[in-house]
Amino acid sequence: MIDRNRKVKWGILGCGKIAHKFANDLLLNDNSELVACVSRDVEKSTAFAEKYNIRFSFDSYEDFARCDEIDVVYIATPNSYHKEHSLLCLRNKKAVLCEKPLATNKADVEEMIKVAQENKVFFMEAMWTSCLPNIISINNTIQKGIIGELIHITADFGFKTGYDPKSRLFDPNLGGGSLLDIGIYPLYISLLLLGKPKSIRVSMRYCETGVDTSCSALLSYENGATAALFSSFETVTDIKCEIYGTEGKIVIPGRFHEQNEYLLSKQGFSEQLIKSEKVGLGYYHEIEHINECLYRGEVESFIMPFRMSLDLIEIMDEMRFKSEKFS
Numbered sequence: 492m493i494d495r496n497r498k499v500k501w502g503i504l505g506c507g508k509i510a511h512k513f514a515n516d517l518l519l520n521d522n523s524e525l526v527a528c529v530s531r532d533v534e535k536s537t538a539f540a541e542k543y544n545i546r547f548s549f550d551s552y553e554d555f556a557r558c559d560e561i562d563v564v565y566i567a568t569p570n571s572y573h574k575e576h577s578l579l580c581l582r583n584k585k586a587v588l589c590e591k592p593l594a595t596n597k598a599d600v601e602e603m604i605k606v607a608q609e610n611k612v613f614f615m616e617a618m619w620t621s622c623l624p625n626i627i628s629i630n631n632t633i634q635k636g637i638i639g640e641l642i643h644i645t646a647d648f649g650f651k652t653g654y655d656p657k658s659r660l661f662d663p664n665l666g667g668g669s670l671l672d673i674g675i676y677p678l679y680i681s682l683l684l685l686g687k688p689k690s691i692r693v694s695m696r697y698c699e700t701g702v703d704t705s706c707s708a709l710l711s712y713e714n715g716a717t718a719a720l721f722s723s724f725e726t727v728t729d730i731k732c733e734i735y736g737t738e739g740k741i742v743i744p745g746r747f748h749e750q751n752e753y754l755l756s757k758q759g760f761s762e763q764l765i766k767s768e769k770v771g772l773g774y775y776h777e778i779e780h781i782n783e784c785l786y787r788g789e790v791e792s793f794i795m796p797f798r799m800s801l802d803l804i805e806i807m808d809e810m811r812f813k814s815e816k817f818s
Contacts (some may be wrong), residue, residue, distance in 0.1 A: 492785070499562050501517055503567060516772050563588060566589040578603060589614070591618050612790060624751070632765075644716075651724070689712055731747055739757035780794055
């Protein structure tokens with residue numbers, strides 16, 4: 492438990508693009524202090540520290556993990572390193588917020604959670620969408636039955652990018668593939684609102700390195716509801732989510748995973764635009780949630796609990812195993 496009379500001291504492991512976004516939002520939070528960063532590339536770590544006025548800059552992950560000034564670590568390295576870097580920090584008694592996906596398979600996620608529990612330190616998957624006021628508002632609206640029983644969800648996330656076999660998006664050794672990188676967002680929404688599916692049908696397109704460049708899935712549930720999900724590095728999509736109920740629907744417009752508004756349509760009523768507050772890029776709300784967990788001495792998030800992370804990776808494992816392959 493951290494004394495509420497002081498700020499939570501954050502360290503960032505990995506100094507790439509996502510780390511810069513996170514750092515900018517961290518600086519907006521009055522209860523946070525960014526005290527340390529690390530990269531194997533000493534020039535990158537030094538430049539990152541200078542940009543954000545960080546006191547401690549490391550080029551050794553081991554020295555960083557042992558630093559007594561750090562309360563919690565944000566891990567922003569490629570997917571295939573999430574397990575290694577999380578375990579290093581957890582075993583050094585550091586709370587950890589690890590970028591999604593936690594790892595590239597369920598067995599690794601189970602091991603990470605076990606180590607966190609053994610060391611009695613906070614651990615959470617950085618599904619920042621889960622902490623956004625907009626998503627919380629939508630979930631509350633649905634739980635109240637305002638659009639009736641859910642019967643179908645559609646969600647997509649796609650952008651077109653050039654093929655580079657050495658890129659983290661396409662390199663299997665870095666945990667590449669559209670499903671793990673961006674398909675996790677549509678999947679998260681379906682899991683949050685409908686739970687685990689009864690059955691999955693999935694088709695994927697693959698590139699030369701063997702990772703999926705597009706993934707299309709149809710999920711079916713015990714109550715007869717369905718979800719149609721799509722992710723792609725090959726085409727630009729609306730990045731929209733539509734949620735259909737027996738009494739109405741909700742539409743989260745473009746870039747649904749970071750939106751601050753949604754449209755609510757209910758039978759017999761005019762369409763409503765409902766807005767929610769969003770601070771910074773949206774990572775702020777995740778940071779705020781974790782700080783509060785640490786102040787309370789909690790070791791697991793109630794917004795993004797271990798069960799949610801286990802279900803996510805279990806479904807993604809099944810999708811990759813069952814996929815029909817096209818190239």
